[in-house]
Structures are given as structure tokens and as C-alpha cells.
Amino acid sequence: MASSSNPINEGVKVAYNQIAQRYTEWTKSSHAIRLSYLDMLLERLPSPTSGKNASVLELGCGAGIPCTQVLAARGNLAVIANDISSAQLAIAAQHVPPSVRLLEQDMMDLEFGDGQLDAVIAMYSIIHLTREQQMVVLRRISGWLKPGGWFLANFGAGEDVGSTNPTWLGSTDGIMHWSSWGAEKTSTILRNFGFILEVCDVKATVEEYEEEREVPFLWVLAKKGGD
Secondary structure, three states, rough: OOOOOOOOHHHHHHHHHHHHHHHHHEEEEEEEHHHHHHHHHHOOOOOOOOOEEEEEEEEEEOOOOOOOHHHHHHHOEEEEEEEOHHHHHHHHHHHOOOOEEEOOHHHHHHHOOOOOOOEEOOOOOOOOOHHOOOOOOOOHHHHHHEEEEEEEEEEEEOOEEEEEOOHHHHHHHHOOOEEEEHHHHHHHHHOOEEEEEEEEEEOOOOOOOOOEEEEEEEEEEEEEEEO
16 A cells, blocks of 8 residues: 555554454455455456466455465466555465465555556455545556456445544554545546446445444456457
């Protein structure tokens, strides 16, 4: 997420480093919906028996479960799993094989060549950027993808100019941050960056924090135009 010199992103990094283990457990309720959308992406990528390979970048891989594990098991995918949190990646290293390249870096500082990647995944990660940063990273993702490449991500379904919580999941250091352009504007932004939206759903994730609640997210599976 934006350069680590950015106080918001640095705060998110510090918070995730502190709550890494608790967050890993807390996210289990979202595994089913994550995997359901990941399956849609995998249907569109070369199968292990096709004789073709593909490169996949996961932004905000967290502890590497469940999605990084599934990607790594595919066999014909070169997987780069990125996260801003060293503590999260330390847990991920216990869950994924050495073939996965674990990359500790602020996603806003990542550099890839134009047309280098076949797919980019970002679940519950771009939402931590400011809205302006989201615009920047979505434009960059479009550039990193090959024509016909795939982008799978979720975003806040409602508009949020920026909200924070310094004690989320028991954190006492750092600060958690979220923002969103909302479902309609996010869809427009993606189309403006050359994406064709094949799946565009608003579905809720059940979260248990202080009390159980349903939080709606925009889930997008998009193809980069030009193929």
C-alpha cells in the first residue's frame, strides 16, 4: 500500500504486524466467499494439463490461506504473494511451498513491467488504501496485466472517504484504515482503465467484531481489454 513513508499505510502495516495471528483466525469466516470467486478466476486461467504456464500476483496475501495455497497447488502458476506486513508473511511462509515468491512491500511501491502478469488478485487489501491511492494502483494493475489478463478483487460497496480504527481486533499500535469509491464509481474507474467487467457482484461478508454484522463488498472479476 502507498509508500511506507505515508503515515496511513505505515499505520496499517504496524497494526497488521501486531494482530497478524488474530487476523488469520478472524478471516476464516470469509474463506468460502474468497474461494468461490477464486474458482471463477481459475476457470479462466490455463489448466495444469494445458501445457501452459501463467504468472499471478496476489496483493495482500496475508497468512497465505486459503487463496495463496490454492494458487500454489495449481502447479502451472508462478505465484507472487505480496503483503505489507512482515508478521503476516512469516505466517504465510508456514502455509505455502517455497515455489511461492513472498514479497514484503507496500503495494504502492511495487514495480512490474507492462504486460508482465496474467492475473492479479486483491482480496480485502486495496480497501486499506486512500481513495486516491486506489486510483493509482488500479491504473498500474491494468498496465502490469497482459492483454486478456484477469483482475479479481473486492472493494467497499458503499462510499467511504476514509475511516480509521486504532484498536481494531485488539490493536494498540498503528491504525487500521479503509476507504471506498462505492460500487458504481469503482466499476466506472475499472472500465476507464480498460477492464471489461465479467463478474460484478455486491455480496456481504459476515464479520464478527464487537457484534456480528454483514458488510457488503463489491466483488469484481475483470478482463483487461485488447485480447
